[in-house]
Amino acid sequence: MLGNFEFCNPTKLYFGDESLKYLNTELPKYGSRILLIYGGGSIKKNGIYDEVITILKDNNKDVFEVSGVMPNPTIDKLYEGVQIARDNQIDFILAVGGGSVCDYAKAVSVSIHCDEDPWDKYYLRMEEPTCQIVPVGCVLTMVGTGSEMNGGAVITNPKQKLKIGHVFGDNVMPKFSILNPKYTLTLPHYQMIAGFYDIMNHICEQYFSGDDDNTSDYISEGLMKSLIHSSRIAIKDPQNYEARSNIMWIATWALNTLVAKGKSTDWMVHMLGQAVGAYTDATHGMTLAAVSLPYYRYIIPYGLDKFVRFATNVWNVNPEGKSKEDIAKAGLDAMEEWMKELGLVMNITDLGVTEDMLEGLARSTIVLEGGYKVLNHDEIIQIFKESM
The missing domain is CATH 1.20.1090.10 (Dehydroquinate synthase-like - alpha domain)
Known part of the structure; x- marks a missing residue:
């Protein structure tokens, strides 16, 4: 192998058909104000939403929501999530969905306390966060992107006809991810x-x-x-x-x-x-x-x-x-x-x-x-x- 490199992946994984219970292990490590992020509503149809909400409530968390995250999250959707997070002084972000939801959650996490336009800073100038980063956890329901264990966050700007991914560092990677293969069985x-x-x-x-x-x-x-x-x-x-x-x-x-x-x-x-x-x-x-x-x-x-x-x-x-x-x-x-x-x-x-x-x-x-x-x-x- 040529060259020199370092390897560190700080994301903790919980894998298997009973893995969601470990959300109880992780939640006490973070503050009480949780931003729950998910997509088009399939998690409500298949029961995952109710399972997650029950665990959040059992852990005495105040839950705020961003729903409707699309398969190719847009910059306007990012601005929406950031505003909700700021208005509610969010301590922790929980993404429940596929790779786009996880990507979006990471983009929100680095933008909440950013005093610049996140599109300009992170996607056009490709700069790293210099502000406080709100921690993220993921409950994965669709496989493909690997977003559950990396720092990637892809955002689309429809007006500029640009879709850009920024791979952030270790400090933006999910703190934990829950991988239950049963959650993927209902995918179209x-x-x-x-x-x-x-x-x-x-x-x-x-x-x-x-x-x-x-x-x-x-x-x-x-x-x-x-x-x-x-x-x-x-x-x-x-x-x-x-x-x-x-x-x-x-x-x-x-x-x-x-x-x-x-x-x-x-x-x-x-x-x-x-x-x-x-x-x-x-x-x-x-x-x-x-x-x-x-x-x-x-x-x-x-x-x-x-x-x-x-x-x-x-x-x-x-x-x-x-x-x-x-x-x-x-x-x-x-x-x-x-x-x-x-x-x-x-x-x-x-x-x-x-x-x-x-x-x-x-x-x-x-x-x-x-x-x-x-x-x-x-x-x-x-x-x-x-x-x-």
Whole structure:
């Protein structure tokens, strides 16, 4: 492994079908005024809301709420949550929902006591918090983002057509997260499979970088193989607890910074996908699915050996009688077949992208330098065209 790094992940995890009871262990550590954040109301239909409220009341907490957090949280929604938190002098934030709710909670946590516009400070200037940070805990109900064990917080500005993620430091990571796989069993099929691909792409974004013999890559290959196996079970039997629990655990380790160690990391699929999301408000995992194969096929020549390894170690491509280029392409063909098997959206046209959006999409795409090829404007346009 090349380079020097540090590793610290302060988030405490409680995992399993009885994990919610450990909320009683954590709540006494924090103040009495709790901001409960959740999404569109599904937690009220499936009973999770009532379970959480009962525990909060049993712990003598005063509960204030921000509901209706959307899959792509907007800057206006962030301002709303910050104002509610300020008005009620919130001591602690509890996010109950999927990755977007967890992301949103972290964005609120760093903005409550910030005396600047959080969009300007955290998302345009990419500065770190210099103010008091309100602690966050998460009760996860949907897997994919890994937000339950990292400092990431993605916010969309619809007026500026920008969707930007800020990965904050250890001090913003959730203090604890509760992972009950049973909470994921009621997800609609579309959201379930979008989450599966979000997990896969998180691993790929870190895997497709560097050319040294890196232990992180071996871990990534194991996570990807486990995901492929369990996802095939889950799409046939969504109530299979073992498969869904494995996927929940994979999602957490895919993006809790472990497999990024010793890596430069890429993240260009996310930059391309987030541009699509900013224009269409499409589901995040589907935007990644729609742009990833054209991107990877474009950069194969620049990272050929890693794509060969991906094909043989993850997809079991037989290399006999094949050139490196053919092996690499066969690996991506195998991934494409798996993606179609899941039922993912495979082009951006189906997500609402039109030809006249392409220039705007390219301008909204943040160019990063950690992968095998630094894209220019024309290359980004070409990849979007091949994604249609």
